[in-house]
Amino acid sequence: MGLIVQKYGGSSLGDPDKIRHVARRVIQTRKAGNDVVVVVSAMYGETDRLVGLVDDIAPNPDPREYDVVVSTGEQVTIGLLALALGELGIPARSFAGWQVQVKTDDDHARARILSIDTERIRAELARGAVVVLPGFQGIGSHGDITTLGRGGSDTSGVAVAAALQADECEIYTDVKGVFTSDPGVVPDARMLSSISYEEMLEMASLGAKVLQIRSVKIAQRYGIPIHVRSTFIEEEGTRVVPEEEIMERLVVSGVTYNRDEAKITVQAVPDKPGIAAKLFSPLSSSGVVIDVIVQNVSHEGFTDMTFTVPRRDVPRALPLVEGIAKELGARGVAADDRISKVSVVGLGMKDHAGVAGRMFQALSDEGINIEMINTSEIKISVVIEEKYTELACRTLHDVFGLAQSEAVEEEH
Amino acid sequence: MGLIVQKYGGSSLGDPDKIRHVARRVIQTRKAGNDVVVVVSAMYGETDRLVGLVDDIAPNPDPREYDVVVSTGEQVTIGLLALALGELGIPARSFAGWQVQVKTDDDHARARILSIDTERIRAELARGAVVVLPGFQGIGSHGDITTLGRGGSDTSGVAVAAALQADECEIYTDVKGVFTSDPGVVPDARMLSSISYEEMLEMASLGAKVLQIRSVKIAQRYGIPIHVRSTFIEEEGTRVVPEEEIMERLVVSGVTYNRDEAKITVQAVPDKPGIAAKLFSPLSSSGVVIDVIVQNVSHEGFTDMTFTVPRRDVPRALPLVEGIAKELGARGVAADDRISKVSVVGLGMKDHAGVAGRMFQALSDEGINIEMINTSEIKISVVIEEKYTELACRTLHDVFGLAQSEAVEEEH
Numbered sequence: 076m077g078l079i080v081q082k083y084g085g086s087s088l089g090d091p092d093k094i095r096h097v098a099r100r101v102i103q104t105r106k107a108g109n110d111v112v113v114v115v116s117a118m119y120g121e122t123d124r125l126v127g128l129v130d131d132i133a134p135n136p137d138p139r140e141y142d143v144v145v146s147t148g149e150q151v152t153i154g155l156l157a158l159a160l161g162e163l164g165i166p167a168r169s170f171a172g173w174q175v176q177v178k179t180d181d182d183h184a185r186a187r188i189l190s191i192d193t194e195r196i197r198a199e200l201a202r203g204a205v206v207v208l209p210g211f212q213g214i215g216s217h218g219d220i221t222t223l224g225r226g227g228s229d230t231s232g233v234a235v236a237a238a239l240q241a242d243e244c245e246i247y248t249d250v251k252g253v254f255t256s257d258p259g260v261v262p263d264a265r266m267l268s269s270i271s272y273e274e275m276l277e278m279a280s281l282g283a284k285v286l287q288i289r290s291v292k293i294a295q296r297y298g299i300p301i302h303v304r305s306t307f308i309e310e311e312g313t314r315v316v317p318e319e320e321i322m323e324r325l326v327v328s329g330v331t332y333n334r335d336e337a338k339i340t341v342q343a344v345p346d347k348p349g350i351a352a353k354l355f356s357p358l359s360s361s362g363v364v365i366d367v368i369v370q371n372v373s374h375e376g377f378t379d380m381t382f383t384v385p386r387r388d389v390p391r392a393l394p395l396v397e398g399i400a401k402e403l404g405a406r407g408v409a410a411d412d413r414i415s416k417v418s419v420v421g422l423g424m425k426d427h428a429g430v431a432g433r434m435f436q437a438l439s440d441e442g443i444n445i446e447m448i449n450t451s452e453i454k455i456s457v458v459i460e461e462k463y464t465e466l467a468c469r470t471l472h473d474v475f476g477l478a479q480s481e482a483v484e485e486e487h
Numbered sequence: 488m489g490l491i492v493q494k495y496g497g498s499s500l501g502d503p504d505k506i507r508h509v510a511r512r513v514i515q516t517r518k519a520g521n522d523v524v525v526v527v528s529a530m531y532g533e534t535d536r537l538v539g540l541v542d543d544i545a546p547n548p549d550p551r552e553y554d555v556v557v558s559t560g561e562q563v564t565i566g567l568l569a570l571a572l573g574e575l576g577i578p579a580r581s582f583a584g585w586q587v588q589v590k591t592d593d594d595h596a597r598a599r600i601l602s603i604d605t606e607r608i609r610a611e612l613a614r615g616a617v618v619v620l621p622g623f624q625g626i627g628s629h630g631d632i633t634t635l636g637r638g639g640s641d642t643s644g645v646a647v648a649a650a651l652q653a654d655e656c657e658i659y660t661d662v663k664g665v666f667t668s669d670p671g672v673v674p675d676a677r678m679l680s681s682i683s684y685e686e687m688l689e690m691a692s693l694g695a696k697v698l699q700i701r702s703v704k705i706a707q708r709y710g711i712p713i714h715v716r717s718t719f720i721e722e723e724g725t726r727v728v729p730e731e732e733i734m735e736r737l738v739v740s741g742v743t744y745n746r747d748e749a750k751i752t753v754q755a756v757p758d759k760p761g762i763a764a765k766l767f768s769p770l771s772s773s774g775v776v777i778d779v780i781v782q783n784v785s786h787e788g789f790t791d792m793t794f795t796v797p798r799r800d801v802p803r804a805l806p807l808v809e810g811i812a813k814e815l816g817a818r819g820v821a822a823d824d825r826i827s828k829v830s831v832v833g834l835g836m837k838d839h840a841g842v843a844g845r846m847f848q849a850l851s852d853e854g855i856n857i858e859m860i861n862t863s864e865i866k867i868s869v870v871i872e873e874k875y876t877e878l879a880c881r882t883l884h885d886v887f888g889l890a891q892s893e894a895v896e897e898e899h
Contacts, residue, residue, distance in 0.1 A: 091543040125563065131503040133570040140573070143566035143581050147559040151537065154555035158545040161552070169555050173585060174630060218586060 077242035078200070079104055082114040082210065082232030086249040087306035088152050089119035091159075097306065098159035100247070101205060105165065110200045112239065113207045114232040115156055117148025122211075122225070138183030142212075142222045146172070149209030149228070157207045166204040170195060172220070177213035177231070179221045186213055186221035187289075188230065191238040208235060229290035237297035244294065245302045246286060252303050252312030253278065253285050255477040256330040260465045263478035267328060268311075271318040274328050275301075277420040277454045291315065318422060326423035326430060327475035330468050334461060336366060336383040337412035338446065339396055344380055344405040346373035354380065354399055361395060363388045367416065367449040367458060377406075381447060383458065386412050414446065415464040418456040419471055430475075431455050437474040443467055489654035490612070491516055494526040494622065494644030498661040499718035500564050501531035503571075509718065510571035512659070513617055517577065522612045524651060525619045526644040527568055529560025534623075534637070550595030554624075554634045558584070561621030561640070569619045578616040582607060584632070589625035589643070591633045598625060598633035599701075600642065603650040620647060641702035649709035656706065657714045658698060664715050664724030665690065665697050667889040668742040672877045675890035679740060680723075683730040686740050687713075689832040689866045703727065730834060738835035738842060739887035742880050746873060748778060748795040749824035750858065751808055756792055756817040758785035766792060766811050773807060775800045779828070779861040779870060789818075793859060795870065798824050826858065827876040830868040831883055842887075843867050849886040855879055 081104065083097050097113075105111045116122075125145045129136050153169035160167035175195055179186035199206045210228025215221045223230055229246060236244035253275065256264040270278070272295035279288040285303055294301050294315065304312030314320075344350055355365060368382040384392050393410055400408045424430045434455055438445060443466065447458035459467055472478060493516065495509050509525075517523045528534075537557045541548050565581035572579035587607055591598035611618045622640025627633045635642055641658060648656035665687065668676040682690070684707035691700040697715055706713050706727065716724030756762055767777060780794040796804050805822055812820045836842045846867055850857060855878065859870035871879055884890060 091540065094544060128503060128563070128567055129570060132506060132567050133574045136570050137573050140566045140569045140579075140581060143569070143583070144563050147562045150559045150562070151540070151556050154552045155540055155544050157552045157555070158541060158548050161549050162545050167552075169552060171555070171632070220583070 078110045078112070078239055079243055079245060080112045080114060080232055080236035080239065080241045081245045081247060082228060083116065083247045083306060084228065084249070085116040085119040085122070087247050088115060088117075088156070091155070093306075094152070094155050094159050097247075098156060098163055098165075100306065101156075101160060102163055102165055105205060111205050112196060112200070112235060112241070113156060113205060114210045114228060114235055115149060115152040115207065116210050116228040118152055121148040121151070139219055142183050142220045146209070146212040146220050146222050149211050153207045153209050157205075160205055160207070166202075167207055168199050168204050169207040172209055172212040173214045173218070175208065177208075177234075179213035179215055179223070181215040181217070181219070181221070183215070183219075183221055185224040186215065188213060188223070188234045191235060193238050196239065226287040227289075229287035230293065233290040233293045233299055233301065236299045237293055241299065243300045243302055245304060246290075247304060247306040248285065249305065249307070250285060250303075251305045251308065251310065253315070253329075255328065256468050256472050257332070260332070260468050261330065261472045264472065265478060267313050269314040269316055269321050270328055271321055271422055272315060273318060273453055274420050274422055275315045277418070277451070278329050278331055286315070321422070324423060325421055325475075325477070326427045327419045327421035327471075327477065328423075329420045330471045330475070330477065331418050331420065332464050332468055333416045333418075334464060335386050336414065336416055336458075337386045337389045337410060338381060338383050338414045338458060339389070339392065340379055340381040340409045340411075341396065341400045341403075342379055342406045342409060343377040344400070344403050346376055346378040350403055351380070353403060354396070355382075357395055357399060358384075358392060361391065363392045363395075367447055367456065369447045369449070383414070383416065383447070413461045414458050415461040415467075416456050416458050417464065417467045417471065418454055419475065420454045421475075422453050424453055424455070433474060434471060437470050438467060441466055441470050490522045490524070490651055491655055491657060492524045492526060492644055492648035492651065492653045493657045493659060494640060495528065495659045495718060496640065496661070497528040497531040497534070499659050500527060500529075500568070503567070505718075506564070506567050506571050507574075509659075510568060510575055510577075512718065513568075513572060514575060514577055517617060523617050524608060524612070524647060524653070525568060525617060526622045526640060526647055527561060527564040527619065528622050528640040530564055533560040533563070551631055554595050554632050558621070558624040558632050558634050561623050565619045565621050569617075572617055572619070578614075579619055580611050580616050581619040584621055584624040585626045585630070587620065589620075589646075591625035591627055591635070593627040593629070593631070593633070595627070595631075595633055597636040598627065600625060600635070600646045603647060605650050608651065638699040639701075641699035642705065645702040645705045645711055645713065648711045649705055653711065655712045655714055657716060658702075659716060659718040660697065661717065661719070662697060662715075663717045663720065663722065665727070665741075667740065668880050668884050669744070672744070672880050673742065673884045676884065677890060679725050681726040681728055681733050682740055683733050683834055684727060685730060685865055686832050686834055687727045689830070689863070690741050690743055698727070733834070736835060737833060737887075737889070738839045739831045739833035739883075739889065740835075741832045742883045742887070742889065743830050743832065744876050744880055745828045745830075746876060747798050748826065748828055748870075749798045749801045749822060750793060750795050750826045750870060751801070751804065752791055752793040752821045752823075753808065753812045753815075754791055754818045754821060755789040756812070756815050758788055758790040762815055763792070765815060766808070767794075769807055769811060770796075770804060773803065775804045775807075779859055779868065781859045781861070795826070795828065795859070825873045826870050827873040827879075828868050828870050829876065829879045829883070830866055831887065832866045833887075834865050836865055836867070845886060846883060849882050850879060853878055853882050855882075
């Protein structure tokens with residue numbers, strides 16, 4: 076008895092049979108007495124097809140026209156899902172982004188949602204209809220079509236839930252929920268029944284690609300519970316909720332890894348004020364996102380400055396860095412893309428001392444050398460040689476008892 | 488030095504290369520000093536793909552949601568063409584139907600255009616941009632997306648030209664222009680340099696599928712010259728213009744045929760007032776469009792009533808007709824779908840007596856039996872056995888000197 080927003084991703088909407096299956100899931104929720112608003116992605120592969128057409132015609136497209144083209148995929152699915160619901164006897168109505176005034180800023184191809192007009196949505200719910208909305212799209216201040224960037228449909232789903240003050244936003248996807256680690260790497264990884272917004276933010280940004288990070292931030296700000304679950308099975312998935320609602324308090328909730336980064340070291344820079352700014356300002360101006368930065372104490376007036384960048388940006392970043400290094404009088408620049416970043420995430424770290432020590436000791440016991448370290452309140456990341464990624468994840472998953480917790484639960 | 492509206496069909500926009508080719512044609516017209524507004528169809532095959540998806544999910548779809556889905560094809564092409572123009576250095580901007588308020592009635596899937604707001608279009612033209620608009624789509628009175636029915640992009644093109652009081656509406660397609668007959672059936676058919684609206688209306692409705700009939704009516708009402716021409720060659724095509732602007736006055740301008748009809752005869756009906764109404768009202772209520780109707784003088788109080796319907800409607804029409812025939816006391820009902828309707832069209836008929844006589848004699852000389860006859864001011868149609876279609880077309884094309892006219896022109 077409430078208002079549920081359900082978001083379905085492209086893999087849940089890959090063909091007419093899958094769309095019918097989604098319609099049946101929507102109807103289940105509605106028959107349980109809930110009002111339902113559905114937010115959908117484009118059919119699987121469709122956005123890639125549209126982006127491919129744009130790429131063929133304009134490698135550096137006018138972002139306004141790019142949005143006109145790529146936003147059509149979601150318009151197809153809203154209509155098809157509304158039709159599928161109608162065929163099953165459930166009144167349904169679709170609205171494009173402009174029809175319910177999903178207002179965004181004017182930053183085409185990566186716009187941010189500012190507001191959503193809920194009047195028409197509520198009117199349709201009041202007459203007993205299911206409302207079907209497109210993810211990913213909105214309109215800018217001049218009434219132009221905008222899109223939110225790849226993966227933006229999660230954000231649309233949570234934003235719609237926030238605008239409607241929904242009881243829950245269900246994110247339906249092709250995985251069961253959020254796991255303690257990548258099951259492909261750590262075989263005894265288990266699904267978490269709940270996780271806090273804070274932990275989810277760290278997990279998502281670290282590469283556990285279940286939920287778009289922006290959507291978690293919106294859910295946190297507006298206090299909307301997210302339920303990540305599978306389209307294809309009935310079982311519940313993982314609830315992303317405020318910290319105080321977490322039942323099962325673990326010191327560490329997850330172990331994640333990221334192999335998409337490379338490490339660049341500027342060797343023996345004269346240690347003077349302002350060198351960090353001189354190095355990193357040109358990089359960010361050129362659009363290179365820097366992740367971990369480590370600067371050690373200097374020796375005899377020289378220091379090494381090491382940082383990580385996305386691997387694909389190395390060809391662009393390296394010449395820039397080499398130019399600056401020369402200006403700064405550094406000895407040289409070294410790049411290494413055979414690295415991996417492994418992180419443990421957990422709210423419990425705030426209260427439990429010694430997590431970092433246990434992590435470093437465990438890696439050392441396995442002969443894994445730590446090249447860089449970076450910490451936040453609820454996360455510790457280390458950069459290691461790429462070939463040790465799986466070993467490091469499995470070791471840390473064991474050390475922090477993530478697999479056993481399930482066994483304990485099962486005994487109840 | 489004027490304002491030209493150009494409409495490109497799906498076969499002209501089949502892939503990125505063709506879209507680039509269209510962009511170059513647009514630029515030619517613009518570089519000649521014209522403002523250009525382009526109206527585009529969906530990429531070749533795309534509307535069929537979308538209709539197929541709808542069919543799979545809902546064989547009898549809610550027309551509102553049908554329109555949401557099938558209108559996306561044109562949104563893709565407006566964006567892609569605007570991008571292609573941009574790549575070639577020409578500023579261009581696309582607008583969806585709702586963005587320029589292409590207002591229609593609420594008759595989804597076959598809506599009629601009521602008005603178009605030209606303010607944004609004119610503003611973009613004034614700043615030197617090419618404006619790219621989608622054919623086929625509009626918005627209804629409640630702001631819902633509507634579509635005009637298959638082939639509706641011609642209508643959109645002419646309606647945009649009318650709203651802007653453009654100097655000409657160019658309809659780009661994959662044929663060179665309007666021919667005196669189907670070149671596949673009549674090898675010496677030749678292209679007409681001009682044809683009147685009235686003749687074009689008869690030609691289009693009779694199956695010379697070059698232009699959507701609704702678009703010709705709008706062009707006639709607002710006095711917009713249409714220029715039907717090929718996307719793929721430079722030569723001019725056929726201008727559809729007011730009668731008084733036709734240079735080359737022929738008695739007959741074209742010979743057309745239609746093999747998509749079937750003939751139904753109600754045999755020996757008691758000839759009483761009101762039988763026609765009793766027969767045809769239920770048919771039109773059930774959506775069957777009746778074309779030619781012939782009723783002969785009665786013999787001894789009984790008459791035969793013969794009419795044609797689209798061939799695909801026979802399974803629906805026949806049981807209806809049989810029921811009514813029984814009620815009316817008719818002897819029986821016979822259906823025949825091996826027929827063809829062959830017509831000659833020409834404004835010249837108004838002033839030249841004897842066209843019908845020459846037509847009937849020519850067919851008789853070839854041993855072709857005429858089963859039904861129907862005439863209007865500028866058209867004579869006969870229903871014959873289907874197998875004689877090609878022979879009848881070639882014979883009439885010869886008799887009315889349609890091929891020779893070209894020879895005469897060439898001697899000048």
